[in-house]
Amino acid sequence: MVNTLENGIPLLAAERIEKWYGKIHALRGIDVVIHPGEALALIGDNGAGKSTFAKIVAGVEQKTSGRLLWKGKEVDISSIKQARNLGIETVYQEQALAPQLTVMQNIFLGRTETKFGILGILDNKKMAEAARRVLDELGLAVGVNQEVRFCSGGEQQGVAVARAILFKANLVILDEPTRALSTRGVERILQFIRSMKNEGIAVILISHVFPQIFPITDRFMFMSRGQVIAEKRREETSPEDLSRMIIQKTA
Amino acid sequence: MNTRAKIFVVDNFIWFINVGLYLLFIILVPTGFLTLHNVEFILYVSSMIGFLVLGEALALITGGMDLSLAENAGLSAVVGGFIIGVMASGLPGWVGVIIVLATGTALGAVNGILVGKLRYNPFLATLGTFLVFDWGTFWIRRGAIVRLPASFLAPGSATVGGVHIAIFIFLAMAILLHFILRYTRFGVRTYASGDNPRAATMMGINVGNTLFWIYTLCGLLAGFSGLMYVGYIGVVTSLIAQNQVFNAMAGAVLGGISLRGGRGSIMGALGGVVLLGILDAGLTMLNVSPEIRGVLTGLVLLVAVMINMVTARLRDRILMPSSGQD
Numbered sequence: 001m002v003n004t005l006e007n008g009i010p011l012l013a014a015e016r017i018e019k020w021y022g023k024i025h026a027l028r029g030i031d032v033v034i035h036p037g038e039a040l041a042l043i044g045d046n047g048a049g050k051s052t053f054a055k056i057v058a059g060v061e062q063k064t065s066g067r068l069l070w071k072g073k074e075v076d077i078s079s080i081k082q083a084r085n086l087g088i089e090t091v092y093q094e095q096a097l098a099p100q101l102t103v104m105q106n107i108f109l110g111r112t113e114t115k116f117g118i119l120g121i122l123d124n125k126k127m128a129e130a131a132r133r134v135l136d137e138l139g140l141a142v143g144v145n146q147e148v149r150f151c152s153g154g155e156q157q158g159v160a161v162a163r164a165i166l167f168k169a170n171l172v173i174l175d176e177p178t179r180a181l182s183t184r185g186v187e188r189i190l191q192f193i194r195s196m197k198n199e200g201i202a203v204i205l206i207s208h209v210f211p212q213i214f215p216i217t218d219r220f221m222f223m224s225r226g227q228v229i230a231e232k233r234r235e236e237t238s239p240e241d242l243s244r245m246i247i248q249k250t251a
Numbered sequence: 252m253n254t255r256a257k258i259f260v261v262d263n264f265i266w267f268i269n270v271g272l273y274l275l276f277i278i279l280v281p282t283g284f285l286t287l288h289n290v291e292f293i294l295y296v297s298s299m300i301g302f303l304v305l306g307e308a309l310a311l312i313t314g315g316m317d318l319s320l321a322e323n324a325g326l327s328a329v330v331g332g333f334i335i336g337v338m339a340s341g342l343p344g345w346v347g348v349i350i351v352l353a354t355g356t357a358l359g360a361v362n363g364i365l366v367g368k369l370r371y372n373p374f375l376a377t378l379g380t381f382l383v384f385d386w387g388t389f390w391i392r393r394g395a396i397v398r399l400p401a402s403f404l405a406p407g408s409a410t411v412g413g414v415h416i417a418i419f420i421f422l423a424m425a426i427l428l429h430f431i432l433r434y435t436r437f438g439v440r441t442y443a444s445g446d447n448p449r450a451a452t453m454m455g456i457n458v459g460n461t462l463f464w465i466y467t468l469c470g471l472l473a474g475f476s477g478l479m480y481v482g483y484i485g486v487v488t489s490l491i492a493q494n495q496v497f498n499a500m501a502g503a504v505l506g507g508i509s510l511r512g513g514r515g516s517i518m519g520a521l522g523g524v525v526l527l528g529i530l531d532a533g534l535t536m537l538n539v540s541p542e543i544r545g546v547l548t549g550l551v552l553l554v555a556v557m558i559n560m561v562t563a564r565l566r567d568r569i570l571m572p573s574s575g576q577d
Contacts, residue, residue, distance in 0.1 A: 060453075080453060080454075080455055081455050084455065090453075092453065096447075096449070096450040096453040096454055097447065097450055098442070098443045098446040098447040098450050098451065098513065099446060099447065100442070100446045100513045100514050101439070101442060101443060101446060101513075105439055105443075109439075109443060109450070109451065109454040109456070110451070110454035110455035110456045111454075111455070112436045112439055114435075114436050119435070120435045120436035120437060121434055121435055122434055122435060122436060122438075122439065142572075146570070146572065147570060150567075150570055150571055150572055
């Protein structure tokens, strides 16, 4: 469900974002806005600048110029931590999981619940309960103490999505969420995205295979060579239309 | 047998091997092996290298290694011994104890800076410091320092009720490290840094900082090891703990610590320490020559690696869910 903040202010507004890698002009002044509960797909070929933009929002890379407005206020996202503090979570292509740690430890990676102050003793009971709750919410039948390497691709995506929901993210960036997943895995990830949208979480999807994400996406931004060259709402287009556009624009 | 019981057996397989090996030596050495005194002696002698095994286990869990551990023990002991026995012989022995531990910690911190902060490859960083510490020891003092206060030797030689306090210090340290790795945030960060450092970084863990503290902790353990060797020998020599690093690594691997990082436990490493101790004591009591003992220790390591591979596979088979794959 797409909502707007007070006075129609978007959750995130990126204005004239430029990014240079040495002599390579990766982003050429792009403008992107996203509202709470909205799913925005950034589509386009390799080198279009989709991932670069996502990394800037996630605090992994720094923009060369331009402005980022978070709930209407200009912000400087210079680290992953800063992005997380704002409520921006990223589910990476490789999911950023530690395979030999448990599902629970992975959900809480970098944000473990502890007790007894400075001693940093793990509060496993509290973490297990919270992890169980969010996994149930996502319909994931994995044990909280199961090592992540024993989870399927879809379940691993779920673990990463569980982080976003548990820590009350406002914006979740999913980098190639359906890549290397079976049909059942894709179905599952689409369900995760629906759950997040229902919770009012905004979702940025970066994908090559947009027909898979078409049904849950509200808006498509087609990028090429660091620029946004077309933007369409789902009701204005179809997967075939988008394919045609990509073939024409990249020919 | 339920899953939990099976995992317990697989994870603690080293202790079953230890019991089997001990029983074997009881049969081979009918007089002397099955005595409390012998058990105490095995644990006492094991505590010296035990600290090095614990240190190596920590470094391996982070996906690295510390080649300089044993040389750190030697250099720390010589620095402490030189200050307390030569430079300022009026100082009380406990000051020397603190100097040894502080030197070990500081030398460990040098590795920590190289590996954690400057991102040196752990093998190359600790190979470099191995050489520096090794030759630094000879540079400070070639030969032995014999006039040392009793309290300086006490941690490695004193007894309480007939039991060396070195054993208590070692076991207390092992329990403390087990607790830290298993039940604290720092422990999770340590395993995550070894398992997938990139993921750990992406999730906001300061991997460099974690590595710095782990290598510093390795240094402290080397300092303890140096103290135990000094107490055992009764003098400070420039050969203390020399070349023991490979035995330390063997002990850690025997205990099931993975060289790929992110896996292993202190209780496993402790099992490795005890195995080395039983093997050494048993072969010594059988009058096996040092050369043959060395060869046999190497062969046991090879067998243990094979057993580790098999138990790891068994563990995977037990834990692998039967359904739910997408």
